[in-house]
Amino acid sequence: xxxxxxxxxxxxxVTTILSIQQLNYAFPSSRTPVFTGxxxxxxxxxxxxxxxxxxxxxxxxxxxxxxLLKPSGGQxxxxxxxxxxxxLGHIAYMPQQDLLLPWRTVLDNCLLPWxxxxxxxxxxxxxxxxxxxNRFGLSELEMAYPPELSGGMKQRVAFLRTLVSxxxxxxxxxxxxxxxxxxxxxxxxxxxxxxxxLGKTVLFITHDLEEALLLSDRIYLMNGGSQPGLxxxxxxxxxxxxxxINYDPQFIALREELERRLHESHLL
Amino acid sequence: xNLTSCKLAIRQYGxxxxxxxxxxxxxxxxxxxxxxxxxxxxxxxxxxxALAEHHKLLLGTHLIATLQEVMLGFxxxxxxxxxxxxxxxxxxxxxxxxxxxxxxxxxxxxxxLSPIFILWFGYTLWSKVAVVFLTAFFPVVVSTYDGLRSKGxxxxxxxxxxxxxxxxxxxxxxxxxxxxSFFSGLRLSVVYCxxxxxxxxWLGGSQGxxxxxxxxxxxxxxxxxxAAVFLLSALGIALFLVIRLLEQIMMKKRGFFR
Numbered sequence: 001x002x003x004x005x006x007x008x009x010x011x012x013x014v015t016t017i018l019s020i021q022q023l024n025y026a027f028p029s030s031r032t033p034v035f036t037g038x039x040x041x042x043x044x045x046x047x048x049x050x051x052x053x054x055x056x057x058x059x060x061x062x063x064x065x066x067x068l069l070k071p072s073g074g075q076x077x078x079x080x081x082x083x084x085x086x087x088l089g090h091i092a093y094m095p096q097q098d099l100l101l102p103w104r105t106v107l108d109n110c111l112l113p114w115x116x117x118x119x120x121x122x123x124x125x126x127x128x129x130x131x132x133x134n135r136f137g138l139s140e141l142e143m144a145y146p147p148e149l150s151g152g153m154k155q156r157v158a159f160l161r162t163l164v165s166x167x168x169x170x171x172x173x174x175x176x177x178x179x180x181x182x183x184x185x186x187x188x189x190x191x192x193x194x195x196x197x198l199g200k201t202v203l204f205i206t207h208d209l210e211e212a213l214l215l216s217d218r219i220y221l222m223n224g225g226s227q228p229g230l231x232x233x234x235x236x237x238x239x240x241x242x243x244x245i246n247y248d249p250q251f252i253a254l255r256e257e258l259e260r261r262l263h264e265s266h267l268l
Numbered sequence: 269x270n271l272t273s274c275k276l277a278i279r280q281y282g283x284x285x286x287x288x289x290x291x292x293x294x295x296x297x298x299x300x301x302x303x304x305x306x307x308x309x310x311x312x313x314x315x316x317x318a319l320a321e322h323h324k325l326l327l328g329t330h331l332i333a334t335l336q337e338v339m340l341g342f343x344x345x346x347x348x349x350x351x352x353x354x355x356x357x358x359x360x361x362x363x364x365x366x367x368x369x370x371x372x373x374x375x376x377x378x379x380x381l382s383p384i385f386i387l388w389f390g391y392t393l394w395s396k397v398a399v400v401f402l403t404a405f406f407p408v409v410v411s412t413y414d415g416l417r418s419k420g421x422x423x424x425x426x427x428x429x430x431x432x433x434x435x436x437x438x439x440x441x442x443x444x445x446x447x448x449s450f451f452s453g454l455r456l457s458v459v460y461c462x463x464x465x466x467x468x469x470w471l472g473g474s475q476g477x478x479x480x481x482x483x484x485x486x487x488x489x490x491x492x493x494x495a496a497v498f499l500l501s502a503l504g505i506a507l508f509l510v511i512r513l514l515e516q517i518m519m520k521k522r523g524f525f526r
Contacts, residue, residue, distance in 0.1 A: 066429045089431020099426050103444055112440065116432045165430050 017169055017201050018042040018065070023074035025060055033072070034060050037228030040220055042169070042203060047195070049204045049212040050230075051262075052222030058205045059096070061222070062171045065203070066093045078169070092165035094172045098158040100146040106133070106157050107142045113165040132160050136194070152183040156190070163198070173205045188214055189243040196240050209262075210246055213237075213254055223265060231265065233258060310491035315498060318491040326480070331499055333475040337393060337465040338507070341400025342458055349405050349457075350450070353412025358438065363413075374406055378464075382471050396468030396476070403464035404457040411453020415446030451515040458511055462504040477503075 023038040034057035042048055052058050063069040065076055067087030075082050078090065100109050107129060114125040133139045136156055146154055155175055162170055176184045188211065195215075206212050212219050213235055221231040235254060237245060245251050292312050298304050299311035306314065319326065356363040382399050389395035416438075423441045432440065469478030481496035 063425070068425050068428060088428055091429065093426065093429035095422060095426060097422060099422055101423070101441070101444070112427075113430045115440070116427070116430050116436055 015043045016041050017044050017079060018203070019075075019077040020065070021075045021077070023061070023064065023076065024072045025057065025064060025069070026072050035222065038074070038222070038230055040230060040232075042201060044168070045199065045201055046217045047202045047204065047215055049206055049216040049219045050222055051207060051209065051212055051219055051258075054207070056222050058222060059173055062093065062173050062203070062205060066091050066171055090167045090169075092162045092167050092170045094158060094162040094170065094175055096174050096177055098146070098154040100154055100158055100161075102146050105143050105145055106138065106149075109146065109157060110161045110164060112161065117166070129160070129164060132163065136160055137190075150183075151179050152187055155179065155187060159191075163200070168199075169201045169203065171203050174207075175204075176208075176211065177206070184208075184211070185243070191215065192241055192243050209255060209258055213251060213258065214241065214243065214246060219258065221261060221265065227265075231261060233261065307488050307490055310494055314491040315494045318489075318495040319498070322492060322495065326477070326495065326499060329475055330477045330480045330496070331503065333479075334462070334465050334469070334477045334500070335503065337396040337400055337468065337476065338458075338461045338503070340393070341397045341464060342404055342461045344397070345401050345404035345408050345457060345461075346454065349408025350412045353409045354416065354438075356409075356413050357416040357442070358434070370406060370409060373402075378402060379467055382467060385468070386471055391472050391474070395471070396465055396473065399468035399471075400461050400464035403460040403467075407453045407457040407460065411449050411456075412446065415449030415453075416442050418445070418449065420445045447515075447518065451511065451518075455508055455511045455515075458507045459504045462500055462507065466500060 018041070020038055020040045024033055024036045026033040038061065040048075050058055050061070060069065064071050064084075065087070067084040067090075070084055076084070076087070078087050081087070100106075101112070104112070107126070110129045110133070111125060114120070114122075130139070130142070133142055136159075138153070138156055138160070141149065141153065141157070146157070149157065159172075159175065162172070176187050179187060192215070204212070204215065216235050219233040219235060221233065223229065233254075237248075237250060237254070295309070296311050296313060299306055299309060299314075310318075352366070356366060378399065381402075385395040385398040389398060420441050423445070424437055427437050427441055465476065466478035466481075469476035470482050473479050477496045477500050481493045481500070484490070484492040484496065
């Protein structure tokens with residue numbers, strides 16, 4: 001009895017990287033909450049999407065997780081730690097805009113996280129980034145400045161910078177939201193091909209249903225306002241996935257299920 | 269290629285040059301025909317002659333003296349102004365305490381206050397530098413402060429999530445973003461510096477273009493006075509252009525114009 005309980009606890013410890021419990025948030029100036037009663041668990045190596053209508057507080061949720069905002073109630077626990085300050089610098093965060101510094105080259109932009117910590121030698125950091133640029137198909141753009149890049153290229157560079165920001169958990173806030181449909185499709189293909197080798201855990205905001213199904217292991221539907229909680233949908237599609245999986249009947253069935261749930265909770 | 273750039277130059281500066289020429293001709297002929305007495309308004313040709321006649325004194329002594337006051341006052345106001353602007357940005361209580369003072373200091377008519385500097389510093393270089401400093405200080409502080417706080421909320425948050433501290437955010441994000449605003453403040457303040465130096469020299473002294481122009485006005489030598497005023501204005505324009513050039517070099521180095 002005792003032994004099995006111990007093993008169970010151990011499993012939880014190893015796999016749950018982020019745990020959110022009964023999280024509430026209201027802006028200091030207003031009485032109506034942005035969201036209430038959010039709970040979720042993110043396990044190591046998972047790709048989890050959060051879907052919700054505009055203004056339901058998805059970005060606010062991410063800022064709380066990243067440690068930029070303090071919740072009004074509830075807890076965010078990252079690897080057993082619950083203080084907001086301890087999360088800053090330990091979760092990689094990619095906001096909606098690319099936020100590349102226009103006065104730095106692609107390489108220097110990617111070196112920014114290293115400059116803030118200087119944990120390794122510069123040569124080592126440069127080598128690591130060169131390797132990643134190469135793998136991301138960006139090696140020719142090393143000395144280019146962000147204004148010279150296309151929208152998709154900027155997002156790839158911003159993604160790379162997020163990747164080297166440290167921390168296994170990445171928060172991606174609608175990274176492809178500003179891209180046109182064709183570029184977006186290209187980015188999905190690119191990300192799916194890379195995904196297996198990165199070994200990262202991703203929490204992903206989107207309001208594109210296909211994108212969420214294509215990339216995620218699980219999807220949370222967020223209500224926002226005073227309607228509490230999250231709904232969970234497990235995406236049982238095999239990995240590695242091809243970007244063409246969206247023609248698969250299983251995929252289409254999941255999409256229907258997702259839309260039905262959104263409809264039922266008056267999100268659609 | 270050369271022809272089109274010539275055309276472009278004509279389109280850009282043609283109307284202005286034409287107007288200047290027209291005004292100069294009108295002015296010259298009004299004085300030549302005796303419509304305006306020469307001691308009230310000297311002819312442009314007389315001003316040029318005065319410039320040529322006194323060029324050694326004007327350029328060798330007075331221009332150098334004024335330039336020295338301007339540069340000293342400017343450098344001091346840039347150093348202390350940007351430090352104060354940065355300090356106000358980094359420490360809220362400092363901003364709350366000092367910002368009203370800065371605004372109030374601008375409502376004091378500087379010319380009325382300037383004689384006190386003569387009491388403090390005597391007829392030395394430093395009484396003029398003090399006036400220059402006071403005129404140039406405010407635009408530097410405000411442009412530094414505004415430049416630092418204007419944009420970059422999202423950048424700021426991004427750097428915090430990368431584990432940056434307050435000073436790293438300042439160095440990596442806020443200062444580079446503040447550069448355009450900082451330079452527009454410098455351009456404004458360097459022109460004010462010339463005005464400040466002129467006021468300082470009016471109060472008393474023995475050299476400088478302001479001193480020279482006032483003495484000549486006292487002697488009813490308007491052509492000489494205008495020659496000094498012309499040089500003061502040229503000095504202001506030249507300094508403005510130097511700052512502009514510095515700004516462009518700096519921006520280009522940082523890839524802003526690519």
